[in-house]
Amino acid sequence: MNRPYRWLAQYYDELFASFRGPMDAARERVLGAILPGVETACDLACGTGTTALALARRGIDMYAVDLSPSMRRLAREKAARDRLPLHVLRGDMRSFRLPEAVDLITCEFDALNHVPRRADLRRVAKAVARALRPGGHFFFDVNNSLGFERYWTGTVWFETPHVVVVMRSGHNRKADRAWCDIDLFIRDGRCWRRRRERVDEVCWDSGEMRRVFQESGFELLRGWDAAPFFKKDNPMIGLGCRTVYLARKKAA
Ligand SMILES: C[S@@+](CC[C@H](N)C(=O)[O-])C[C@H]1O[C@@H](n2cnc3c(N)ncnc32)[C@H](O)[C@@H]1O
Structure with missing residues (x-):
C-alpha cells in the first residue's frame, strides 16, 4: 500500500468527472454572494487544482495546499498550462500555515473526511481558523455516515x-x-x-461538527444536503449522504 493519491492522482480528473458539476453548483449556490468580495483564498486539499484554478480565473489570488506530491505536481502543471497564477504549497490540513491571512478557504469533495483520527476535525478547524482573516469563510463538504x-x-x-x-x-x-x-x-x-x-x-455528525467549529472560533452558518446538487450528474448520492457547510470565523 502507498500513501493515497500517488497513483490515483494521475487518473483522478477522469474518474471523478461526475462530481465536478455538482461541486461547482454547490459552490456557486453557497458562495455566489460572497465571492465578489473575496480577494485572497486557499483551496485546502486541492487535489489536481481544479477548484483553485476556477477561483483564480475569477481574479482571486489563490493558494492551493495538498499533502500528495503527485496532486501538487498536477495542480502546478494545470496552472502553467492555463497560464494562471497559483501558489501551490505542501501542507497537511491539520497543521498548514499560509504566508498571509485569506478571505476564504474551500475544502471540497469530502477531503475533510480524509484524516486519520476523529480528533483531527478539531486540528483542521483550528488550522483553518488561523489561516483565515476575522470574518473569513470556510466552505466544505463531507460524507456522512449514511453515505x-x-x-x-x-x-x-x-x-x-x-x-x-x-x-x-x-x-x-x-x-x-x-x-x-x-x-x-x-x-x-x-x-x-x-x-x-x-x-x-472518518465522519462526524452535524452536532459534533457544530460544537467543534464553535469551539475553534467559528459560527457554523448553515449546512445544505448535497443530494439536490448531484441529482442530474450522479443520482447515486441520495439525501442525507453528503452535506455542504459554510462556516464563518468570528470577527475579532
Ligand atoms: C477526494 S480528493 C479531493 C481533491 C479536491 N479537493 C477536489 O475537489 O477534487 C482528497 C484530497 O485530499 C488530499 N489530502 C488527504 N489528506 C490530506 C491532509 N491531511 N492534508 C492535506 N491534503 C490531504 C489528498 O491528497 C487529495 O488530493
Whole structure:
C-alpha cells in the first residue's frame, strides 16, 4: 500500500468527472454572494487544482495546499498550462500555515473526511481558523455516515483505454470510519502494471461538527444536503449522504 493519491492522482480528473458539476453548483449556490468580495483564498486539499484554478480565473489570488506530491505536481502543471497564477504549497490540513491571512478557504469533495483520527476535525478547524482573516469563510463538504453505508460498500470498477481501476470499499458503522482499497492496472506497452493504495475516511455528525467549529472560533452558518446538487450528474448520492457547510470565523 502507498500513501493515497500517488497513483490515483494521475487518473483522478477522469474518474471523478461526475462530481465536478455538482461541486461547482454547490459552490456557486453557497458562495455566489460572497465571492465578489473575496480577494485572497486557499483551496485546502486541492487535489489536481481544479477548484483553485476556477477561483483564480475569477481574479482571486489563490493558494492551493495538498499533502500528495503527485496532486501538487498536477495542480502546478494545470496552472502553467492555463497560464494562471497559483501558489501551490505542501501542507497537511491539520497543521498548514499560509504566508498571509485569506478571505476564504474551500475544502471540497469530502477531503475533510480524509484524516486519520476523529480528533483531527478539531486540528483542521483550528488550522483553518488561523489561516483565515476575522470574518473569513470556510466552505466544505463531507460524507456522512449514511453515505458510508450506501456507497462505501462492495466493489466498483472503471475502465479506460490506459487504466483499469478496481475499488473495494467497506465501513465500520460503530467507529464511523470507511476505507477503499484501490487497485490500478496501468497499461505499459504490452504489460499491465498493478499499483495499490488505500483511502481512509472518518465522519462526524452535524452536532459534533457544530460544537467543534464553535469551539475553534467559528459560527457554523448553515449546512445544505448535497443530494439536490448531484441529482442530474450522479443520482447515486441520495439525501442525507453528503452535506455542504459554510462556516464563518468570528470577527475579532
Ligand atoms: C477526494 S480528493 C479531493 C481533491 C479536491 N479537493 C477536489 O475537489 O477534487 C482528497 C484530497 O485530499 C488530499 N489530502 C488527504 N489528506 C490530506 C491532509 N491531511 N492534508 C492535506 N491534503 C490531504 C489528498 O491528497 C487529495 O488530493
